[in-house]
């Protein structure tokens with residue numbers, strides 16, 4: 858399974874189409890907030906004492922995807938407008954995020970009802 862298509866729909870959403878034909882629209886913010894790189898994954902620990910406020914500091918461009926590049930045969934490397942480019946989203950991980958987002962129901966109103974068969 859691999860993303861046959863990965864492209865920005867607008868500044869806030871990306872379209873991911875998979876080799877099995879499944880298509881997802883996912884907010885880029887959703888992907889960035891789940892960036893698997895070491896610095897992001899460790900952020901909550903590293904910056905814990907600087908985060909008394911639940912509202913994250915918004916870096917300009919943080920949630921704006923600049924480009925995506927396939928790394929090897931297993932992952933997508935995302936580059937963001939704030940310069941962050943160390944996040945490698947393995948295809949498995951990316952697919953899981955797509956499905957999690959879809960299941961979360963946030964997108965239910967925006968997307969056609971698409972009942973999945975197992």
Ligand SMILES: [Zn+2]
Nearest residue numbers: 892894897944
């Ligand atoms: Zn990261």
